[in-house]
Amino acid sequence: MKVLGISAGTQNGSNDAMCKEALMAAKEAGAEVEFINLHKLNIKHCTGCKACVMGLFSGRGNACVLKDDFQWLVDKMYDADGIIWAVPIFESCAPGIFHTVMDRFGPRLDRGNVMIGMKIAEQGGKPIDPKYLKEKVVSYMGIGGSDWATRIQCDFATQAMTPKWTLIDNEVFQWSLDIIMNDEAVARAHQIGLNLAEAARKVENGTLNVPHGIAGEDYKGDPGVCPLCHSKNFYLQEDGTAICCLCGTEGVMKNVDGKYVFEYDADKWVPHMHDAISGKFIHGDDIQNNEGKARAAMQTEEAKARKKKYREFISASTPE
Numbered sequence: 001m002k003v004l005g006i007s008a009g010t011q012n013g014s015n016d017a018m019c020k021e022a023l024m025a026a027k028e029a030g031a032e033v034e035f036i037n038l039h040k041l042n043i044k045h046c047t048g049c050k051a052c053v054m055g056l057f058s059g060r061g062n063a064c065v066l067k068d069d070f071q072w073l074v075d076k077m078y079d080a081d082g083i084i085w086a087v088p089i090f091e092s093c094a095p096g097i098f099h100t101v102m103d104r105f106g107p108r109l110d111r112g113n114v115m116i117g118m119k120i121a122e123q124g125g126k127p128i129d130p131k132y133l134k135e136k137v138v139s140y141m142g143i144g145g146s147d148w149a150t151r152i153q154c155d156f157a158t159q160a161m162t163p164k165w166t167l168i169d170n171e172v173f174q175w176s177l178d179i180i181m182n183d184e185a186v187a188r189a190h191q192i193g194l195n196l197a198e199a200a201r202k203v204e205n206g207t208l209n210v211p212h213g214i215a216g217e218d219y220k221g222d223p224g225v226c227p228l229c230h231s232k233n234f235y236l237q238e239d240g241t242a243i244c245c246l247c248g249t250e251g252v253m254k255n256v257d258g259k260y261v262f263e264y265d266a267d268k269w270v271p272h273m274h275d276a277i278s279g280k281f282i283h284g285d286d287i288q289n290n291e292g293k294a295r296a297a298m299q300t301e302e303a304k305a306r307k308k309k310y311r312e313f314i315s316a317s318t319p320e
C-alpha cells in the first residue's frame, strides 16, 4: 500500500510538518510513504487551450502540451493508493499553486471524460492508461494563521471531485502558525494519517466501497451541512433557494431547532451531483451541446468581424 503526502507550504514549515506527521501514522499502519513539496516542482498554469480534452475525445490520448514537472506529479499521485494533502490557507481558500494543480487535472483527468475517452480509444485510437480510472482515497488538511478559513474545504473537495477520488478527511486548522506545538492538532493530523492508511488498504485489497459521490461510508470528516457531500458552502439565491457549492444540488436551506437543514428533491438531484459519475455525464452532455452551439455561432461572418475588432484594437503588453 502506497501513501503519498503532498505539502503546498514553505519548505520545512507547518504544512510539511503536519503532512509528515500524517505520513508517520500511515507508515506505522504499514504503508510505503513518499513526500512531495509542490514548491520544489516546476508547475505551469493551465492556459485553457483544451488540447488535452480535444485529444481525449478524438482518440489521440490525454496528454497536456505544457512541458514541466506536472506529469511527474500526476504519475506519483496515480501510483499511490492514498494521498494526504497539507495546504496553507490563503485568503480563506486554497493557494494559487493548489488551484493550478486542480486546473491541470481538469478536464483531461476528469473521471467522466477519461471514461468517454477510453471508449473512443477502444475504437482504434491511442489507448488511455487504465491507471487513470484506479480508485484512490484522499484526505486534506488546511492550515492557517487566523479564522479566515471558510472556503478551503470546498476547494479541497473540488479537487477530489475531478478524478472522483474517495474523500476520507477534510480538516481545517485555524490559528495554527504554531501547529507543531499544539499536541491536539498534531494528534489529529496523526489520526488523519491512520484513517487514510486504513482506507488505502481497502483500495489495495479492492474492498473499498466506492460511493456514488466522493463521500461515502469511509468519510471521517465533520458532517457539514449538505447531506450528500458534507460541504458547508452554499450559494444563496434571491428567490430563497440555495445551491451546494460542491455537489451543485439545489434546494432550500431551513433552520430547524437551531440547526441548518438542507432540503432537496433527491430523485432530481442525486443523479445530478457534480461529484457522481452520472452527474459528470450530465455535465459532459451540457458542455458538448454548448460547445456545438458556440462553434456554429463563431463561424458566422458577424462573429469573425467582432473577433477582428478586438484583435486589432490593442495587443497585450509584456515586460521587455
Ligand SMILES: Cc1cc2nc3c(=O)[nH]c(=O)nc-3n(C[C@H](O)[C@H](O)[C@H](O)COP(=O)(O)O)c2cc1C
Pocket: 008, 009, 010, 011, 012, 013, 014, 015, 016, 087, 088, 089, 090, 091, 092, 093, 143, 144, 145, 146, 147, 148, 149, 174, 175, 177
Ligand atoms: C498570501 C497569504 C495569505 C494568507 N491568508 C490566510 C488566510 O486567509 N487565512 C489564514 O488562516 N491564514 C492565512 N495565511 C497564513 C498561512 O496560512 C500560513 O502562513 C501558512 O499556513 C504557514 O504554513 P507553512 O509554515 O507550511 O508555510 C496567509 C499567508 C499568506 C502568505
